Amino acid sequence: MDIRVLTLGDSAFTIEFPKLKGAIGARSVRALRGCIEQEVDEGRLPGVFDIISASRSLTVCLNPDIANFNHVVEHVSALAQKPLSKEDGHKELWVLPVCYEGELAPDLAEVAQRSGLSVEEVINVHSSAIYDIFLIGFLPGFAFMGEIDARLQFPRRTSPRVRVPAGSVGIANEQTAVYPWESPGGWHLIARCPVPFFDSSWAQPSLLSPGGAVKFRPITTEEYGDLAADLAAERIAPQSFLTMEGEG
């Protein structure tokens, strides 16, 4: 497979699949990540301490006092050029409750107007698809998912918001995501999800993992309030929204 190696200082480099994008890019990145992690686990890449996944590239972080930069580049490039293994058909499917109402959906009307659809149609289009989880990145537990319906694809807002509330469901270009934390952000906010996405005390600190899938289930503002309270009081576990592990 075609790759490019991009230098990122003396302690990191990025391996890019320049021709890939979307779900196929994400799958290749995931497969390469698995190969590198195996090499690290088996002690063949000493000094490699972190791997950052992006949509069509991986960034390998190394300690230059332990690892030889050029050796790691050669080793990882060789892994990337091998045909990548196919994933098995099992896939996690999460059905996440989200509320597309009122102030929980500040950009919904604008998205409807720009797309030429009614608000109900936008909700229907966004919540009827099953999205692939491409990668977790940007912020702890932030899952990039896609691809969304072409009619809902718009570039990021020209002026990003300084504060996007935690739980905001955003869309931008071909992707959708839920902001796990309050943060600055430039995506169009069309709903709010009460589910926490990251907790350092969980065995896996991020609720979602690349390779899984997500479907959104519309709920009312009242249900949103009830669910948020139940989740905060731990009467409901976030893991309970994992509905099945079936054939992908």
Added chain:
Amino acid sequence: MSVVLKILSPGILSSLQDEGRKGFAGFGVPRSGAADTLSLRLGNALVGNAPFETALEFRFLGPKVIAEGGRIRLGLAGDVTAELNLADGGDSIAIKPWQSVTLDDGDVLSVEPLKNGATGYLTVEGGFDLAPVLDSCSTYARAKLGGVNGLPLQAGDSIKVRLSHPRDGLEKIVSAPMLTTAETIRVMAGPQDDYFSDDMIAKFTDQNYKVSSDVDRMGIRLEGDELKPLPEKGSDLISDGIVPGAIQVPGSGQPIILFVDCQTIGGYPKIGAVITSDLPLLGQLVPGNDIKFQYVSLDEAQAAREEQKLELDRAISSIQDYFGEGVMDLKALYEVNLIGGVVDASLTGHFPGHLEA
């Protein structure tokens, strides 16, 4: 009763930091960690700790702290001065940069605003008694990780220390500390230097950049002549991985050096990335500083790391006993000569030469 260091006033964005959180970028977790790892390491050496033991980091304005429940030995790292006020009154004692100081129960140490540089540390002999979160005690407030309840330090926070009593001996001072300030920051080209013409690359390295007022642990914004990407490339790219030190050029043409708390991926072209040995210098940049960038090769980056290792070793070997001035002398004499042999002999493992059996 446990011995705690209590925060009377926190200063600005003071937080607990160590080497940072490694191995969790796949879950979107930023690295965090000390803004100036050289000062952290030297400050830990000053109090006999492992290099990356968790320390109290402060930016621009230092904290005011009090020892409660016992004695604590602290190290001042960075260009940091402080005033010590003893519990039993008397004149305050001036504490110099790079010296250790022992606080008795009730003694208050007030760190003064930093005059040169942006970051200072209080290291504590034996370390703070903290539970790591995702393998690190570094504070990352956005996701409430590490530190005290995942937050920057606040007035009233009490941080337990591990040692119930400092080890014997005089205070220490780093007599030849290393400088962590520089006007030239060395960078390696990539990952998107090909987004810029040769003229723009030359403009990047020829000009002096002014450090703007927008300086924090996430990023350092610079002001200079605008850099424009090649028209066919633009300022947006498919997001890829970023690390502390990466220099991104957004549409405004004003570079931002991403720093220790930066997110894990970004969508602006990066004209270069600061080499490992110069990352600690970024932690000392103050708004208004002038800096220049210089491109270096991988080999030069390695040589710079080796040179820096020697410099740090030299600084560490310059640590010596500090007899102090004025009251410090009395305090040292009091502890070592008068009380040391009598009271401390009863403490297991404390009296010099004491045998376990």
